Amino acid sequence: MIQYKTTSVWGPQGEQSMIRKSFLSLLGLISASTAQADWALNMPRGVTELSAETYDLHMMVFWWCVAIGVVVFGVMIISLIKHRKSTGAEPATFSHSTSAEVLWTAIPCVILLLMAVPAAETMIRLEDSRDPDVSIVVTGYQWKWHYKYQDEGVEFYSSLAKPSREARSKGAGIDPFTVENFLLDVDRPLVVPKGKKIRILLTSNDVNHAWWVPAFAIKRDAIPGLVNEAWFRAEETGTFRGQCAELCGKDHGYMPIVVEVVEPDAYQAWVETRNDSGAQVAQTETRP
Ligand SMILES: [Cu+2]
DSSP: OOOOOSSSTTSHHHHHHHHHHHHHHHHHHHHHHHHHOOOOSSOOOOSBHHHHHHHHHHHHHHHHHHHHHHHHHHHHHHHHHHTOGGGTOOOOOOOOOHHHHHHHHHHHHHHHHHHHHHHHHHHHHHHOOOSOSEEEEEEEETTEEEEEETTTTEEEEEOBOHHHHHHHSTTOOOOGGGSTTTTSOBSSOEEEETTSOEEEEEEESSSOEEEEEGGGTEEEEEOBTOOEEEEEOBSSOEEEEEEEOSOOSTTGGGOOEEEEEEOHHHHHHHHHHIIIIIHHHHHHOOOO
16 A cells, blocks of 8 residues: 655745745735836727727627626526426426527527628728828838838848846846836837828738737738738727737737838928938848
8 A cells, every 4th residue: 555745845834935936926826027127917908999999899709798798698507497406396397388499599690790790890890901102011020120111112020128138138137117118119110190091011021920909900920921911090099019819929029010100291300310220230240
């Protein structure tokens, strides 16, 4: 017969200390995340018409699910309490109810249709990238992005910003919490004009990546040998951040996306300065 030691690390004492340690570290994690991170439970509403529509659809489906959950679990719980054995409930003897079966098939079908019609309308509009004002070829690299404005003659690489890169280095001794927008900042952001239709042509140079900017409701794969399309029209100026959303190798977490939405005049001025100096810089930049 096998004898188990009770004094090992997994024995009662060890177990207790393990539980205590886990509990304390969990408490630490919770307090750290509430103190440091600016997070939200729900998806953002975004700054484009389609991101707002996507958000509204998400909320509509969410409330449908809440209502269905309340009705189904409500009936279930009430039935369980009301017809419990201890109150002398007798089991019913029927085995079929055609009208109930028709009803519980028809109701979900109607609900699905109510969800599918507006969702399909939005999805068709999401795919309609015709007649853009600005077209940008976005290419994923391990581990940075390359942006090429098709008609403006501007192209450049966009890599993790220096402060983040330094802080993430092993043995750097820099507290990441002291770095502003740690891992969410780049050296050269994508600049686009407000109120204009921006078409993104997405591809990759090596492995699969994904260009994800929540404020524009865009999360699309960048696949080598394939061009995926997406578009947005930002209604607000500002800085919008995103990340690569496809596990693309060891530095997957270090290729953020930053998009600056500026007034059309400022955009024109930016294009002109990039044409003078930026394009040459982009051409002389070395690949990773
Ligand atoms: Cu990636």
